[in-house]
Amino acid sequence: MKHEVYRRLSELSEVSEKEYGKLIQKLLAIAFCKAGAIRLIERSTQGIDLEVTLPDERRIAVEVKTAQDQTVKFGKKDLDGLSSQVEAGLEPYFALLGSQLLDEWVLARSYANEIKPNQQYRLTQLRAYRDKELEESIQEHFDEAVIEYANLPDTNRQAALDEILRGFSCVSIA
Amino acid sequence: MKPTAITVSHFRGWKSEHRITLDAPITAIVAENARGKSSLLNAIEWCLYGAVVTQKGSGIDERQNWELRTRVENDDTEPTSVTLELETAEGSALITRERSANAKAREADEFTIQDSNGNVLTADSAESWLADSGIPDWETYRRAHCFHQEAARQRVVSTTERSAILATLLGLDDDLALRNTIESNQPSKLFTEIDKTLEALNEEAHRALDLPRQRLGELESRAIEIRLDSNQLSESSANTFRSQLVVRARDLAARLDLTTDFPDESDAAGVRNWASKWPATARSSSPALASLEDHRRRAAQFDQLVTDHQQVDGTWQEAQSKLQQERQSGGDEAQREAGVTAANAKLTEANTALEQNNAKVKLLVDAKAAIKAADHKDECPVCETDVPGLEERLEAEIETLRSDEFVALQAAQDGARKKLDHAKSAKDVLDALVSAEARVRGRVDEQREKLRELLSINESTAVHDVLAEAKKQRESIQSEITGLEGLASDRDRRIEDHQADWGQLDLIEKWLGATEKAESSIDLSALPEWSEFNEALDELAGFGSDLAFLGSLARDVQAERSKSRAAEVNKALGKYYSLITQDDTAIKVSVHTTAQRISYNLVDASDRPAVPILNQAAINALSLAVLFAQSEAQASADSWELVVLDDPAQSLDTEKQAGLARAIEELADCCSVLVAAVPGQFSDRIQDFVSKPRHMVTLGPWSQTDGASIESEVDR
Numbered sequence: 001m002k003h004e005v006y007r008r009l010s011e012l013s014e015v016s017e018k019e020y021g022k023l024i025q026k027l028l029a030i031a032f033c034k035a036g037a038i039r040l041i042e043r044s045t046q047g048i049d050l051e052v053t054l055p056d057e058r059r060i061a062v063e064v065k066t067a068q069d070q071t072v073k074f075g076k077k078d079l080d081g082l083s084s085q086v087e088a089g090l091e092p093y094f095a096l097l098g099s100q101l102l103d104e105w106v107l108a109r110s111y112a113n114e115i116k117p118n119q120q121y122r123l124t125q126l127r128a129y130r131d132k133e134l135e136e137s138i139q140e141h142f143d144e145a146v147i148e149y150a151n152l153p154d155t156n157r158q159a160a161l162d163e164i165l166r167g168f169s170c171v172s173i174a
Numbered sequence: 175m176k177p178t179a180i181t182v183s184h185f186r187g188w189k190s191e192h193r194i195t196l197d198a199p200i201t202a203i204v205a206e207n208a209r210g211k212s213s214l215l216n217a218i219e220w221c222l223y224g225a226v227v228t229q230k231g232s233g234i235d236e237r238q239n240w241e242l243r244t245r246v247e248n249d250d251t252e253p254t255s256v257t258l259e260l261e262t263a264e265g266s267a268l269i270t271r272e273r274s275a276n277a278k279a280r281e282a283d284e285f286t287i288q289d290s291n292g293n294v295l296t297a298d299s300a301e302s303w304l305a306d307s308g309i310p311d312w313e314t315y316r317r318a319h320c321f322h323q324e325a326a327r328q329r330v331v332s333t334t335e336r337s338a339i340l341a342t343l344l345g346l347d348d349d350l351a352l353r354n355t356i357e358s359n360q361p362s363k364l365f366t367e368i369d370k371t372l373e374a375l376n377e378e379a380h381r382a383l384d385l386p387r388q389r390l391g392e393l394e395s396r397a398i399e400i401r402l403d404s405n406q407l408s409e410s411s412a413n414t415f416r417s418q419l420v421v422r423a424r425d426l427a428a429r430l431d432l433t434t435d436f437p438d439e440s441d442a443a444g445v446r447n448w449a450s451k452w453p454a455t456a457r458s459s460s461p462a463l464a465s466l467e468d469h470r471r472r473a474a475q476f477d478q479l480v481t482d483h484q485q486v487d488g489t490w491q492e493a494q495s496k497l498q499q500e501r502q503s504g505g506d507e508a509q510r511e512a513g514v515t516a517a518n519a520k521l522t523e524a525n526t527a528l529e530q531n532n533a534k535v536k537l538l539v540d541a542k543a544a545i546k547a548a549d550h551k552d553e554c555p556v557c558e559t560d561v562p563g564l565e566e567r568l569e570a571e572i573e574t575l576r577s578d579e580f581v582a583l584q585a586a587q588d589g590a591r592k593k594l595d596h597a598k599s600a601k602d603v604l605d606a607l608v609s610a611e612a613r614v615r616g617r618v619d620e621q622r623e624k625l626r627e628l629l630s631i632n633e634s635t636a637v638h639d640v641l642a643e644a645k646k647q648r649e650s651i652q653s654e655i656t657g658l659e660g661l662a663s664d665r666d667r668r669i670e671d672h673q674a675d676w677g678q679l680d681l682i683e684k685w686l687g688a689t690e691k692a693e694s695s696i697d698l699s700a701l702p703e704w705s706e707f708n709e710a711l712d713e714l715a716g717f718g719s720d721l722a723f724l725g726s727l728a729r730d731v732q733a734e735r736s737k738s739r740a741a742e743v744n745k746a747l748g749k750y751y752s753l754i755t756q757d758d759t760a761i762k763v764s765v766h767t768t769a770q771r772i773s774y775n776l777v778d779a780s781d782r783p784a785v786p787i788l789n790q791a792a793i794n795a796l797s798l799a800v801l802f803a804q805s806e807a808q809a810s811a812d813s814w815e816l817v818v819l820d821d822p823a824q825s826l827d828t829e830k831q832a833g834l835a836r837a838i839e840e841l842a843d844c845c846s847v848l849v850a851a852v853p854g855q856f857s858d859r860i861q862d863f864v865s866k867p868r869h870m871v872t873l874g875p876w877s878q879t880d881g882a883s884i885e886s887e888v889d890r
Contacts, residue, residue, distance in 0.1 A: 100373075101379045122365050124365045125718060128718070
């Protein structure tokens with residue numbers, strides 16, 4: 001990623017600690033909106049993290065994970081949640097972001113039974129499932145979102161990003 | 175497929191060639207210890223698998239330092255040779271392995287197969303034949319087809335060995351081989367390598383980022399040193415500096431009457447190129463300052479001439495003064511000339527008087543000499559007048575003339591000479607002063623002439639006018655020089671200002687460049703190489719993920735097959751364990767599956783691990799039961815139909831030995847059994863109480879000269 005983006009994300013990670021994952025999820029949601037999403041549902045508490053109708057009308061369900069140590073683990077609930085979205089006609093995706101300077105978003109397709117619950121996966125391992133086109137469609141927008149919005153007030157950071165998300169007509173915040 | 179006969183020659187304790195048939199359901203080799211029965215069983219393994227069975231890596235600890243050929247007396251150079259005769263689905267085949275007596279450690283055995291069509295196969299084609307015809311690999315053979323007393327306990331006590339043997343019992347060799355193949359590719363290692371590469375790249379990227387940032391830090395420190403505010407480190411500030419540099423330089427050029435080109439203020443590169451050269455241009459080629467050096471030179475000439483003139487003039491005045499004083503004190507030149515003339519006359523006079531005196535003395539001396547010669551002392555030699563006492567009178571006169579008179583005349587001469595010297599000296603002094611005055615006066619004239627020339631005035635101008643004019647002109651030149659020096663000083667100050675401004679602009683431009691570099695060096699994603707590298711990583715990750723997925727799939731399949739085979743295997747295991755031990759204790763295979771591995775264990779009816787609660791005899795019995803169940807399963811899969819038992823009754827009590835004989839009888843329904851035993855209850859049971867046809871071979875005592883030998887062979 002660009003150094004400026006890396007710097008801001010590193011700072012955000014330091015100050016936001018446990019909240020970091022949710023903030024990144026919201027910044028990713030903003031990136032999807034900037035990339036022309038037709039519809040986007042962002043969930044902070046329960047259910048699949050993002051449901052996005054892309055500009056080409058594909059519908060995707062996204063489980064967002066940040067990987068400070070370059071590994072991720074999926075709960076059974078996460079995988080079940082994605083499976084249920086498949087039944088509803090959405091393509092299931094994992095959105096994975098590492099903490100290194102050279103990391104970019106890995107948007108990996110989820111295939112039934114290939115990813116097991118509660119098993120540690122390296123980001124490298126999940127590169128095999130990446131959807132590069134989708135990654136490229138949001139990369140610059142995510143950078144912009146970070147540069148524009150990552151400098152958040154000390155309190156109510158999530159609320160501040162929710163407010164920005166509400167500014168996009170496509171967004172529903174659950 | 176099963177062996178029907180074995181022929182050994184020079185193998186371990188066996189020397190001369192011996193053939194033993196194996197086609198009976200049960201073949202028993204009966205002999206006391208150290209007569210060659212175990213070697214005979216080992217010969218089958220060596221024939222099929224070669225060196226691996228003689229090494230530590232055979233999986234049988236006792237095989238360390240195992241000798242293929244035992245040295246006996248009269249040992250000859252015949253090769254070690256073992257031939258197995260096989261009955262295959264296609265017909266009879268022969269497998270022969272030979273090794274020359276003097277073969278070196280790394281030298282390969284000679285391995286040949288004669289197939290059912292009579293073709294002799296060697297090397298790769300022989301290996302292919304082995305693989306295609308269903309002969310088990312060494313690991314499977316070791317686990318499923320032979321029982322070595324030394325490995326019996328290990329087979330069930332070692333967790334790893336037991337799990338592997340039970341996997342074979344469950345018929346999962348292929349699954350294990352598949353998993354081994356997949357896992358030997360180590361997808362996790364691949365991911366680790368990729369992660370290491372990425373980590374190294376990240377570090378490199380951080381370093382690449384830190385260098386320009388470090389450079390920026392250095393430039394910012396330098397900015398403070400040259401009094402640049404941090405807010406001046408900007409493009410707009412650079413523009414201001416460029417404009418300022420050019421405007422100021424234009425102004426200076428006008429003052430210096432310089433005709434030169436200036437860059438466009440907005441052309442950063444042009445300004446940069448010009449600015450570094452401007453100080454040299456401004457210093458070297460100013461028409462306005464071109465006359466400064468001439469003026470300085472002319473002023474220096476004036477200063478030199480006036481100084482010289484003043485110096486010479488002073489010397490002249492001093493010479494005049496001295497001359498005047500000398501004239502006043504000692505008379506002028508004429509008076510001194512007259513003094514010399516008078517002194518000369520006095521000296522001449524004194525000289526003459528002295529000469530006259532001398533002539534008079536001479537005359538008198540001559541007269542005296544003549545008187546004396548004439549011997550007329552009183553007669554005048556000239557007039558011959560007789561003068562009494564003439565000689566004495568002459569003598570007295572001579573004396574007077576030579577002494578008093580002479581002294582007086584000489585003193586007069588000395589006085590005259592001194593006076594002449596004094597007069598000459600006074601004259602010389604005056605002459606010297608006159609001469610010096612004249613010489614200095616000449617130099618004064620010379621200097622004056624030079625001044626006239628410098629001032630371009632005619633000869634008639636008076637001396638004081640020349641000097642005045644010189645001073646006037648010198649002042650005028652000084653005025654010019656002062657003006658020009660002011661201009662030069664102003665120029666130098668402005669050049670210094672220019673250099674300071676240029677230094678600041680240079681630093682701002684470097685800072686801007688370093689900032690751009692710091693930003694651009696991180697945007698790796700824009701590089702085509704980065705894209706290609708990522709694609710390569712994705713491919714590797716894809717390969718690794720595929721391997722990991724296949725491994726996981728293989729585990730799932732293995733687990734599934736384990737479950738489906740367990741019931742059948744447990745039935746056979748229970749049957750043989752019960753036959754051997756006469757005990758109804760249920761022992762079964764349990765399958766333990768985790769995300770990473772599958773392992774097998776032997777458990778009792780309550781699913782508790784069975785091995786820790788069994789005694790040595792029960793462990794041996796269990797080990798045999800597992801083997802029998804395996805052999806039965808292998809035989810039913812049309813695989814290898816021979817089980818080899820080396821002293822299986824050891825550590826079994828009488829009851830269990832009887833049970834073992836029954837178990838062997840049961841097993842012989844499925845496959846041939848080759849059993850080695852010491853003479854005793856167990857061998858007797860095989861010989862006398864088994865209903866299956868059996869071939870009983872008794873070995874004679876081992877001989878140092880002949881090696882092992884067959885004492886008797888009986889079919890029953």
